[in-house]
Amino acid sequence: MRVADGGEWIMREDGRRSSHRNSTMKPKGPLRVGILLGAALLLAQVSGFGALSIKSHYSPLNNDRPKRSSTKFIILHTTEGPGKGSLQKVYRRGEAHYLVDIGGNIYRVIHRSRIAYHAGTSMWNNLKNLDRYSIGIEIVGYHDRVLTNAQYKAVRELLRQLQKIYTISDEKVLTHSMVAYGPSNRWHKGPHRGRKRCAMFMGNESVRRKLGLTRKPGYDPDIKAGRLIQADPYLGKVLYGGAGSKVASSSSSRIPSAAGVITKNRSAWDIAKQKYKSNNTVYVFPGGKRLKGNQIRDWTSIPSGTQVIL
Template sequence: MLRNRAGGPPACFSRSRLLFFFLLLLLVLPAEAGLKIRSDYSPHNRTRERRRSTTYIILHTTEGGAKGSLTKLKKYGEAHYLVDRNGEVVRIIHRDRIAMHAGRSMWNGQTNIDKVSIGIEMVGYHNKPLTKSQKTALRELLRQLQTIYKIPDSRVLPHSMVAYGRPNRWHRVAHRGRKRCGMLMAGDELRRELGLTSRPSYDPDVRAGRLKVADPYLEKVLFTPKRSTPAPPRRTTSPRPTPAPATGRNVIARGRSAWDIAREQYNASTTVYTFPDGTTKRGDQIRSWSRIPAGTQVSVKGNTVEQQSSAERVQVIGRDGSTAGEIAGAEVAKESTIYFFPNGSVKQGNQMSSDDFRRLARGTQMLVGYTYGGVISANRKAFDICGPRWNLATTFYRRPNGQILAGDKINERNIPIGTMVFYQP
C-alpha cells in the first residue's frame, strides 16, 4: 500500500497508533531514564533465551578500548551493557535475555552464572580507576536494574569474584583466579561511590573447599576491607604478590609464569612466545612448560583477556578439561553437547553410550549448548539451515574432511555438500 504523503495517515490509524506509542513510552521510560543510553544490539539479541531468574549483576572491565570492545561484545553477545569512558551506556543484549559474559563461573556452588545474571562491561582495565562520568552512569544503571530485579548490593559482584579455572599444569585443582576482570569494583570506596553498601566478605566456594585460591593478590583485593581502591600489586604488603597479567608485565621471570601472564590463553595458538634468542613459538606449539627461559616475552592477542575467541568455543578434551564432564558439566549427555571424535565421527550427547564416554580420547573436540542444524546439500544452503546466523562467529561448520570452521571464517560459495552446521539456539 502506498502512503499518501500530503494527506497523512487516516485518522483511525493515527489515534490507535498514538495510543500504542504512548503506552509503549510508559512501559519503556521508567526503565533506563536518566541515562545517556543507546541501543546497538548484538545479532544474537533476538535469539537469546529469556532468563528465568536474575540473582546477580556482574561487573566487568573490557581490558581494551571502547571501539574494539564493543565490536567483540556485539559479535558474540557477551554483555548486556557497555559503559564508555564518557558515561554513555550501550545496550548490547536486552536485559531480560541471556548474555554470555561470565564464562566458567561459580558462586556459592551455583555454576553457569550467565543464566541468572546481568553483565555490565566498563571500558577500562581491572586495576585502573573509572572516570567520573562512568561512575555516575554505572551508579544510575545499577540503581535501576537493582530495583527492577530486586538485587541486593551484596550480589553486585566483579567478574573475577565468580570466574574460576579448571585444573592446569600450575594449579592442579579447580581454582579461583582465572581472571582479574572488574577487580577494582570490589573496593569499598568505589562501591560507596556507586551506591553499594555491602559486598561479600569471603569466598563461599573457597570456604566450602570447592575451589582453591590461585591468585592470592586477587583474593586480598576482593575480600579484605580497604579504605581505598586497590593499589597495584607492587605496593601491597602481601607476602607473595602475584604480578598482574599481560599489560607491560609480559616477560617470564622467577615467580612469573606463562599462566600468570596469559592465564587460560597460555597454550592458545594466538599467544606468542618470543624467546631470549629471538625465536618464537605459538602457545599450542610448546610442549615443555617448565623449560621456558626467564626473559621470554609473552604476547597475548588483543582483548583476549576478556573476550572469548571462537576457537575457545570448540573445546578440546586434554586441553580445556581432562574429561567431558569437566568441560560440559551437567550437560555431558544432552542433545546440545556435540562430540567430534578424532576418528571423524560426530555424536550428540544423547547418542553417546556409556562405552563412548569411557573411551573418550584426548583431542576429542566439543561444542556445548549447540543445536545441530543438519547437513548442507545441493538444495539446502547454510541460510536455509540457520537463517541469518549463518555467518556468525558462534556458528560452526564441520566439513566432510573433519575441519571445523566458524561462520565468520567461511566462504558461503565454498561450503562442501555434506558439511554439518551447528549454531547457538
C-alpha cells in the same frame, strides 16, 4: 493507563517513555486535573532517574537468546581494550546486556530479560553457569584502572535501576573475577579461582562506594567451602581485603611491563592466566625466538627471562 516506572523505561526498546496515541477516553474536569497531576508526578519520578540515557544497539543474536528464568546477580566486566573494538566484539557475540563506554554512554546489546554469554565458566556459592542467573555489564577499561567520572555516574545509575527492578542486594553485584573459575591445569591441581582478573578493582570498597554499593561479599564462598582453590592471592587481596587491597590511583597502578616476564616465581599462567596457551599470546625467549602459546608443548622448559606478550 500504562505506568512507566523505572523498570518500564529501562525496558523500552523504541526509546519512547510512554504512549498516548491509543487513548480514547478523554476525561474532563477534576478527574482530568487529577490524571494530569498524576502524570506530572510520574514524570518527576522518571526524571528522578537522572540523565541516564541508554542507546539500543542490539546484537544480531539478541532475538535468538532464550529468556532467563531468574536474575540473582549483576556481574561487572572490564573490556581490557579500547572503546570501539570492544563494542563491536560485545555486539557481534552478544557478550553482555549493557556496555558502558569511556564517555559514560550506555548501550543495550542483549535485552535484559534474555541470556547474554558473559560469565563463561563461573561459580558463586556453588551455583554454576551464572549466565543463566545474571545481567552482565561490560565497562570499557581495565581491571586495574579506576573508571572515568562519567562511567562512575552511568554505572551507578544503571545499577540502581537494575537492582531495583530485580531486587538485587549490593552483595550480589559481583565482578567477573569473583565468579570465574578454571579447571585444573599444570600449575593448579584442582578447579581454581583466578582464571580472570576482569573488573578486579570493582571489588574494592572505595571503588564500590563510588558506584553506590555500600556492601560487598566478605569472602569467597567457594574457596571457603573448599570447592575451589585460590590460584591468584593478589586478586583475593584486592577483592576481599588485606594489604594488597588498596587502590592506587589510575595509571600508576598498572602492572608494569616487567610483570610480563617469566621468572622462577612467576609462571606463564601467572602472567597470561587462561590465555597462556592461546595463539594470541606470544612468548619471546631470551635468545629472541618467538612462539605462540598454542605452539608450546613443553611448559617446563620455558627459561626465566622469557617475555609474555598478550
